Amino acid sequence: MTSTILIRGAKVLGGEPQDVLIEGETIARVGTGIEAEGATVVDARGAILLPGLVDLHTHLREPGREDSETVLTGTKAAAVGGFTAVHAMANTFPVADTAGVVEQVWRLGRESGYCDVQPVGAVTVGLEGKQLAELGAMHESAAGVRVFSDDGKCVDDAVIMRRALEYVKAFDGVVAQHAQEPRLTEGAQMNEGVVSAELGLGGWPAVAEESIIARDVLLAAHVGSRVHICHLSTAGSVEIVRWAKSKGWDVTAEVTPHHLLLTDELVRSYNPVYKVNPPLRTEADVLALREALADGTIDCVATDHAPHPHEDKDCEWSAAAMGMVGLETALSVVQHTMVDTGLLDWAQVADRMSFRPAAIGRLEGHGRPVAAGEPANLVLVDPAYRGVVDPAGFASRSRNTPYEGRELPGRVTHTFLRGRATVVDGKLA
């Protein structure tokens, strides 16, 4: 039996109100005054309709760290956040550096039913930066891997990076670099600057990110490959990517919601909930990142959703784990920092959070226009909503959000994954 859903009066990509009829897994019609006998009607007046969000950078932690997140809990969190596809990073235990592990993660995603899971393959065996993992095998597996990353670690050896960039061209893959020069960041605890000097915490200098990005865009240009830069965090990185793009090189970049909002001033609290890698930077960096996301220098928003159990954050700063959960708050932070500030309209939000990341990942069936015949991966957002973030209500298994108690705008009311509602009225269906 095919289900029929009629979404009434939604502002498609923030435009004029329209009706959208979903039949089965597909968008059947988009228009005004659509009637459909027996359809489930969703009154979406005032809501924004976007294509289902796509995250290029999610840590689902399974296999290995199921105490912090599983594919099931992580994809539930993704659905609540309006995502219909997430890229699961490879730094699991065991590392996703073989066809077997990426297929396992891919299958777990299929079984969850809340959100598509596209595994990312490790670039090097064990994320150790020494020997290429079997990139071709991971690509040919059921998981069909096209994005490769040692995220959490930088592929710092220039030769390994060059070879990886070249090798994945054979199957239109992309290497997503976690840009962090390891020697410059030994013992690093926070952004190196005025605040670290006062707090006596080891500095993570901007140059450790920028020097790797500069090297990698040059390498990508030299070998004619595309390269993707994970979680850009500094104004200097923006300048380098802007320059690389002006040369016509195939460089893409992402920014996290937290780097669009939070600064290293928060570290003065020594509260490890603000400990993240790359670290929170300065106000000037935040403003440069927003501008770069607005003008397209930065292609997309990626959450870097990094769940950690409570005890890994309920301790002193230097002992705490790095990372923040982000799936369930990403769209609200983007609305707050980019839409409500006039930097992006909703059509551009669809571009930065769905079309572009799907295109970078070469993901099929996601990041598609809201049009008849397209897969019904859709999200409804109530932009007028105002709410205080309460991690107790998270679908994620972890609670390490930096936004607890903060008022943020907007709420995902409905998420549809191939025509099936995964979220209804803000709750998991």
Added chain:
Amino acid sequence: MKRHLISAADLSRDDAVLILDTAEEMARVADRPIKKLPTLRGRTVVNLFFEDSTRTRISFEAAAKRLSADVINFSAKGSSVSKGESLKDTALTLEAMGADAVVIRHHASGAPHRLATSGWINGSVVNAGDGTHEHPTQALLDAFTMRRHLAGAPDGGPTHHQGGGDGTGRDLTGRRITIVGDVLHSRVARSNVHLLHTLGAEVTLVAPPTLVPIGVERWPCEVSYDLDSVVPKSDAVMMLRVQRERMNAAFFPTEREYARRYGLDGDRMARMPEHAIVMHPGPMNRGMEITAEVADSRRCTAVEQVANGVSIRMAVLYLLLGGAVLEPAAESAETKAENPNSRTEESK
């Protein structure tokens, strides 16, 4: 006074002068036949040390005991306490034991701040040195020592080694203090810069550029890379301990080059103003940042600083815990083997 002492930056000028003045009163107690005050009787002070520091621990212990507090020493180093969460568990244990004050030394910057703000305990928290962040009681005892030597004379001239001229009620306005050495890794330097600035002194940091933190330009002090140009203009020169291992991380080429460019030897000391003092928070690396000739000279206040540390820590505990009037204890004097001049090795 606030409830905790975490950072020297939290102290106002009046707070700081009050602590120094109270420490003078405490020092006078030490000169009495009965060295003990009843003010903190029945209160519990815990020394929670995650890092070896016998000198600092016994200084706090002597201070608490002279105020008649019950003292519990909790040395967490090398025990089951290795993972971060244990700070919380330890704190909850101390809370259950009814600690009125927790004196904490920790290798992680910010651990005392966490302890004070996490809701794990209700007592006062005193930072006895955290990572490369701060060591506020060290800065207070340094300021106390400087005030005794430099603030006694109204015209700003020297009262060198007079002992009695204590400068009560005064701050350090206009005194030129030079701090030399590994500023980057020094909690002593951070606390001193804050406190000395608050007290009106003009602070100059001297170090090779590699040992000055990025971001220092926002600190209320000057920075120089040239010790010789600063020495003749200094009322006090404080030499920081420099670990020899730093040269392995390329902070400087060799010990010899460091000592030559940034060490204090007899020749350099001779170019200091006549009234100027040499300070060192200890333990000293003789031959590295300071020569034996300087360390053993009458201008070096290192031993005096240790003695002053007990008075300062008495004052801090007294003020934080809201002790009663300063009267000698009625009970018999306790003259334990608390040797404030102990030279037990520790890292600062």
